[in-house]
Amino acid sequence: MTAKTTSTILILGAGKSTTYLIDYLADSCAKKDRKLILADLDIELAKSKLKGKPSTEARSLDIDSEKDRLALIEVAELVISMLPASMHPIVAKDCLMLGKHFFSASYESAELQMLKPEIEAKGLLFLNECGLDPGIDHMSAMKIIHEAQSKEEEILSFKSYCGGLLSPTSEDNPWKYKFTWNPRNVVLAGKGTSQYIEKGDMKFVPYHQVFKRTETIHFDGLGDFDGYPNRDSLSYRKVYGLERIQTMLRGTLRRAGYCKAWDVFVQLGLTDDSFQLELPIESTLKQFLNSFLPYNEILTVEEKLAEAIPDMDFPTFEKIQWLGFFGNRKLPKTTGSPAQLLQAILEEDWKLYPEDKDMIVMQHLFEIQTKEGFRKINSSLVCFGEDATYTAMAKTVGLPLAIAVDLFLDQKIKATGLLTPVIPQIYEPILAKLEEFGIRFIEKTEF
Amino acid sequence: MTAKTTSTILILGAGKSTTYLIDYLADSCAKKDRKLILADLDIELAKSKLKGKPSTEARSLDIDSEKDRLALIEVAELVISMLPASMHPIVAKDCLMLGKHFFSASYESAELQMLKPEIEAKGLLFLNECGLDPGIDHMSAMKIIHEAQSKEEEILSFKSYCGGLLSPTSEDNPWKYKFTWNPRNVVLAGKGTSQYIEKGDMKFVPYHQVFKRTETIHFDGLGDFDGYPNRDSLSYRKVYGLERIQTMLRGTLRRAGYCKAWDVFVQLGLTDDSFQLELPIESTLKQFLNSFLPYNEILTVEEKLAEAIPDMDFPTFEKIQWLGFFGNRKLPKTTGSPAQLLQAILEEDWKLYPEDKDMIVMQHLFEIQTKEGFRKINSSLVCFGEDATYTAMAKTVGLPLAIAVDLFLDQKIKATGLLTPVIPQIYEPILAKLEEFGIRFIEKTEF
Numbered sequence: 102m103t104a105k106t107t108s109t110i111l112i113l114g115a116g117k118s119t120t121y122l123i124d125y126l127a128d129s130c131a132k133k134d135r136k137l138i139l140a141d142l143d144i145e146l147a148k149s150k151l152k153g154k155p156s157t158e159a160r161s162l163d164i165d166s167e168k169d170r171l172a173l174i175e176v177a178e179l180v181i182s183m184l185p186a187s188m189h190p191i192v193a194k195d196c197l198m199l200g201k202h203f204f205s206a207s208y209e210s211a212e213l214q215m216l217k218p219e220i221e222a223k224g225l226l227f228l229n230e231c232g233l234d235p236g237i238d239h240m241s242a243m244k245i246i247h248e249a250q251s252k253e254e255e256i257l258s259f260k261s262y263c264g265g266l267l268s269p270t271s272e273d274n275p276w277k278y279k280f281t282w283n284p285r286n287v288v289l290a291g292k293g294t295s296q297y298i299e300k301g302d303m304k305f306v307p308y309h310q311v312f313k314r315t316e317t318i319h320f321d322g323l324g325d326f327d328g329y330p331n332r333d334s335l336s337y338r339k340v341y342g343l344e345r346i347q348t349m350l351r352g353t354l355r356r357a358g359y360c361k362a363w364d365v366f367v368q369l370g371l372t373d374d375s376f377q378l379e380l381p382i383e384s385t386l387k388q389f390l391n392s393f394l395p396y397n398e399i400l401t402v403e404e405k406l407a408e409a410i411p412d413m414d415f416p417t418f419e420k421i422q423w424l425g426f427f428g429n430r431k432l433p434k435t436t437g438s439p440a441q442l443l444q445a446i447l448e449e450d451w452k453l454y455p456e457d458k459d460m461i462v463m464q465h466l467f468e469i470q471t472k473e474g475f476r477k478i479n480s481s482l483v484c485f486g487e488d489a490t491y492t493a494m495a496k497t498v499g500l501p502l503a504i505a506v507d508l509f510l511d512q513k514i515k516a517t518g519l520l521t522p523v524i525p526q527i528y529e530p531i532l533a534k535l536e537e538f539g540i541r542f543i544e545k546t547e548f
Numbered sequence: 549m550t551a552k553t554t555s556t557i558l559i560l561g562a563g564k565s566t567t568y569l570i571d572y573l574a575d576s577c578a579k580k581d582r583k584l585i586l587a588d589l590d591i592e593l594a595k596s597k598l599k600g601k602p603s604t605e606a607r608s609l610d611i612d613s614e615k616d617r618l619a620l621i622e623v624a625e626l627v628i629s630m631l632p633a634s635m636h637p638i639v640a641k642d643c644l645m646l647g648k649h650f651f652s653a654s655y656e657s658a659e660l661q662m663l664k665p666e667i668e669a670k671g672l673l674f675l676n677e678c679g680l681d682p683g684i685d686h687m688s689a690m691k692i693i694h695e696a697q698s699k700e701e702e703i704l705s706f707k708s709y710c711g712g713l714l715s716p717t718s719e720d721n722p723w724k725y726k727f728t729w730n731p732r733n734v735v736l737a738g739k740g741t742s743q744y745i746e747k748g749d750m751k752f753v754p755y756h757q758v759f760k761r762t763e764t765i766h767f768d769g770l771g772d773f774d775g776y777p778n779r780d781s782l783s784y785r786k787v788y789g790l791e792r793i794q795t796m797l798r799g800t801l802r803r804a805g806y807c808k809a810w811d812v813f814v815q816l817g818l819t820d821d822s823f824q825l826e827l828p829i830e831s832t833l834k835q836f837l838n839s840f841l842p843y844n845e846i847l848t849v850e851e852k853l854a855e856a857i858p859d860m861d862f863p864t865f866e867k868i869q870w871l872g873f874f875g876n877r878k879l880p881k882t883t884g885s886p887a888q889l890l891q892a893i894l895e896e897d898w899k900l901y902p903e904d905k906d907m908i909v910m911q912h913l914f915e916i917q918t919k920e921g922f923r924k925i926n927s928s929l930v931c932f933g934e935d936a937t938y939t940a941m942a943k944t945v946g947l948p949l950a951i952a953v954d955l956f957l958d959q960k961i962k963a964t965g966l967l968t969p970v971i972p973q974i975y976e977p978i979l980a981k982l983e984e985f986g987i988r989f990i991e992k993t994e995f
Binding site for chain 2: 304306309370439
């Protein structure tokens with residue numbers, strides 16, 4: 102690659118979280134004599150996202166057509182996959198075959214790890230986990246970790262929480278939640294067994310306990326949030342070079358009270374995705390709820406619910422009532438798994454309106470043993486969206502990726518191989534650039 | 549088949565529940581000039597089960613060797629599979645190809661159902677679900693159902709419970725339970741979503757609720773048992789010809805109090821089979837338990853457990869304590885899924901001693917609308933084992949199968965096709981013969 106060649110960037114997928122990514126790269130391509138191709142099954146969507154900017158081109162692509170996919174990748178120097186995560190290995194293999202660089206905001210999968218030797222041999226960069234979570238979480242944490250390690254301090258404890266929520270101005274329902282992200286992932290959140298380590302003890306949390314195993318996380322000016330442990334935190338000890346750490350937990354944030362109410366659905370089985378229901382058409386939410394409660398000749402659904410969930414409090418009851426579970430509201434969908442039926446209900450009630458503003462919150466909590474004594478670091482990020490299109494989610498997912506691509510094409514990132522942004526060469530310039538966009542951590546230190 | 553031909557019966561597998569099956573058929577073969585071949589990987593086991601009886605032959609067979617398997621099946625007229633259920637479709641296909649009849653005590657799988665037209669075309673009998681549960685449950689229930697239907701009575705409710713437990717004389721631990729059946733199946737019992745219908749309402753019970761959704765079932769002279777709903781009861785409406793029934797539930801029995809204590813393991817995640825643990829060698833049961841409890845600087849494991857399970861009572865605590873979870877007992881196994889580690893503990897503590905006697909309990913509860921009014925039928929079976937070899941489990945699983953085979957070869961059962969014992973031609977003579985062995989239902993009717 103020489104500075105004289107026109108670089109072509111190919112973005113696959115023009116979905117929700119691509120707004121800032123596209124804007125940033127379209128502008129940068131115009132300035133730097135590069136070309137940006139945005140491909141989506143829906144070419145009109147791609148065109149609307151590009152807004153007719155110079156140096157850009159919208160293309161229609163059925164990602165399942167290998168021929169069309171390869172033809173498009175062939176003309177690019179670098180591919181950014183914004184497709185569903187299951188598509189990444191397929192696109193990555195295409196890129197490897199055609200000698201193209203590959204970028205994504207998704208987890209580095211086992212399938213990608215198998216390609217590592219060949220990626221290295223070809224001198225390509227395959228950079229994954231370069232969005233928000235995973236992405237900004239890694240970068241901001243590694244900065245603190247590397248600083249401490251350079252001073253030979255010992256990190257005793259590291260907890261990291263992140264949430265995609267609503268700006269307080271848009272918190273207009275009792276859940277203080279709307280979908281700013283894939284609804285299915287929200288409904289299935291926490292499935293599997295969460296694993297972490299605390300004071301040297303391994304901890305394993307089954308799905309039906311995870312929304313009870315919460316910690317209160319406070320943000321100045323915003324108040325309290327519920328943090329629950331998210332999937333396998335243990336594997337991050339190696340990623341972060343913290344093999345001997347005594348406490349390590351990665352978690353997800355919801356507004357205070359959300360987890361207790363959501364846990365009602367988990368406890369009863371309404372988030373079950375393992376079997377198919379076929380309820381009579383015209384069934385109500387109340388009937389749906391009742392099918393997860395024991396039969397009782399005398400008690401009402403509300404009374405049976407209170408009996409099944411002994412620690413139910415009024416804020417919890419109110420959240421479930423607000424969704425219409427105790428009235429005559431009809432189910433929007435009567436066949437599918439319980440989780441799919443619940444998702445259909447929530448998609449009506451947790452819909453983001455055009456004027457709604459979302460919010461990203463992230464907090465790292467470190468406990469560090471220094472030569473002088475014990476130090477606590479609380480590093481927090483808060484980012485607000487502008488509306489339902491220019492969301493904080495799209496900003497924090499898309500900008501790190503856009504910046505990484507730009508830095509790489511400018512040869513300011515020179516690393517190659519299969520990487521995540523845990524090395525200073527990558528995270529330092531990205532974090533610096535993000536600050537220009539107001540994506541900035543506030544650090545509080547306590548001795 | 550003519551009476552003059554010597555029929556050869558082939559039994560595949562000489563495991564735990566084959567004792568009575570083999571004895572019955574060996575004796576019958578001697579009388580009726582038939583031959584019995586018993587094949588097992590362990591020929592010594594097969595020999596010891598046959599006790600050198602005339603007309604019998606032990607054979608060594610690696611079931612994975614297609615060549616050896618086919619050679620053995622070729623010489624038989626009829627094959628009884630006592631292999632693990634996953635092997636049945638393979639053996640059934642062999643039998644179909646070679647034109648042999650096939651009998652088992654396992655569920656009629658979807659794979660077998662696909663063979664149905666060919667089984668019928670070849671005029672073979674493939675009889676499954678002809679053991680205890682499934683088996684005796686079907687036969688005894690269908691007898692009552694057919695009787696009611698012949699009188700044009702309407703069956704409003706049918707609940708059926710079964711358990712493989714201990715004779716009261718061997719109930720010498722607080723769980724009143726030992727393994728008389730596959731330990732892994734006991735540890736994973738209730739996984740999935742149980743489904744039933746009650747008073748016209750479909751009910752869905754997730755795994756983590758199933759040991760709370762119990763009903764007390766009483767047996768005269770034995771006392772109380774916990775009955776919990778077992779898997780998909782809804783599909784049995786069609787099997788039993790009760791498509792419009794308002795209440796239908798199939799469940800499993802444990803001694804009263806067992807379910808509440810077992811539920812502690814379920815709630816905490818100790819029965820999780822979805823991930824692998826690697827605990828330090830020399831870990832104690834208490835440390836294993838602690839890894840499923842939240843961290844707390846002050847509270848003991850016992851105190852944290854009481855906090856996690858608010859409705860814990862003394863009998864529950866005692867059961868868990870008896871297993872050694874609060875002492876210094878070492879884990880017999882430290883790597884594997886939580887369920888595998890728990891199984892290893894229980895295999896030491898719930899071991900059946902040679903002199904232990906097991907017990908089978910089964911109860912059908914019917915509510916029937918007759919022309920004269922409302923009738924309740926309670927039909928109960930209790931069967932005691934003689935020792936750890938001649939178990940009630942082996943008797944109730946093996947005898948129905950042995951009797952069915954014998955009746956078929958005697959041409960007293962003439963049906964062919966893919967069947968379960970829900971038709972009078974099959975269940976009537978089997979139930980009659982079982983009574984001679986003391987396997988007899990006591991029926992109480994209440995008007």
